Amino acid sequence: MxxxxxxxxxxxxxxxxxxxxxxxxxxxxxxxxxxxxxxxxxxxxxxxxxxxxxxxxxxxxxxxxxxxxxxSLIDLKQVEEERFLRKSLEESAVRKFMHVQTEAHLKTMEETIVLQQNAMKEENFVNFLEADNAFHGIIFSGINMSRIWTLIQSQGGNHHRIRLLSFSEKNVLGNIIDQHRKMVGSLRLKDLTEVLSLEDKHLSKLLQETESMVLRYPEFFKREAPTQPFYMRSNYAKELS
CATH class of the missing domain: 1.10.10.10 (Winged helix-like DNA-binding domain superfamily/Winged helix DNA-binding domain)
Structure with a gap:
């Protein structure tokens, strides 16, 4: 016991x-x-x-x-790996979700958007991110693969933190809400091409925000020592001499 x-x-x-x-x-x-x-x-x-x-x-x-x-400091290499994992799995999930979605699923998605709007008004970034995750989690639960979404979240700590940091950037929260609304609309129309395009923009936007966040919060990020091409390394130069 x-x-x-x-x-x-x-x-x-x-x-x-x-x-x-x-x-x-x-x-x-x-x-x-x-x-x-x-x-x-x-x-x-x-x-x-x-x-x-x-x-x-x-x-x-x-x-x-x-x-x-x-x-741990935020590791940008791990951020990209985690983003790639999520993007690859979520795009596959969306393709399946398109065939099994119901109006109840879409209504629940719209409810999470309302939660995001409220969190944006209150400037509560943590609640906003929770509602964001709930929105995307519906896609995985809708295809009976919630365990995959749990895996993405458990392996996405670096990506999660940099997303939270990005919410302080101008217009980021409003743009996310707008993309979610468009995704729901495209799902209703069963427009897979548009949904996948919105997914790509939604999950890739962080790449555009990373540079400004590194400049704003340099103490939060892991700094990698620059690596020289192999032909410039001292040992290699000695071997040639």
Whole structure:
């Protein structure tokens, strides 16, 4: 029985810390003190340590032996991998959804758009993103593949955080709502070409916003050391001499 209680506590702590990271309440690069977290959550260090290990596997936490733990910086390479994963799977899901969609599905999508409008008025970016995810989740639940959507979300921590950052850019929220409205309209008309075009614009727009976000929040992003072409590296030059 004690083991079951511990697993439940560890899962709850994992979800709590993950939510804090994804909502940017824990900033990229922020130190996470094991003892302090244990005291704040009123639990022993062991389930907190387990949760941090899981978050490390999600690429949301960096653990440095003997040095400490910090929230992972946003890795642009991983952002692109996560975006590619989502775009590939969601476009396939839309093709299937087109054949099974019902008016009830589309009405529910429209309800999430209303939630986004409310969140935009309140400038509540976290709620806006939750409603955004709910909108797209309907596509996967509609084809009985909710587990795929869960996989996309579990593997999309970097993409999630950069999306949240992008909401502070001018007109971003309004444009997302407009694209969602157009998607629902195209789904009603069963215009697959238009829906896929809107999906591509919707899921690729972040590429256009990334540069300005890196300039605005440079401390949040992982910096890769520039790599020289192999023919310029010193060892290779020595081999030629």
């Amino acid at each position: 004690a083991q079951i209680v511990r697993v439940t506590a560890s899962e709850e702590i994992y979800q709590t810390l993950r939510s804090e990271i994804l909502s940017l309440r824990f900033k990229p690069g922020e130190e996470l003190n094991l003892q302090l977290l244990s005291e704040q959550l009123q639990v022993s260090r062991s389930p907190v340590r387990d949760a941090l290990m899981r978050l490390s596997g999600d690429n949301l936490v960096d653990i440095f032996p003997q040095k400490g733990t910090r929230v």
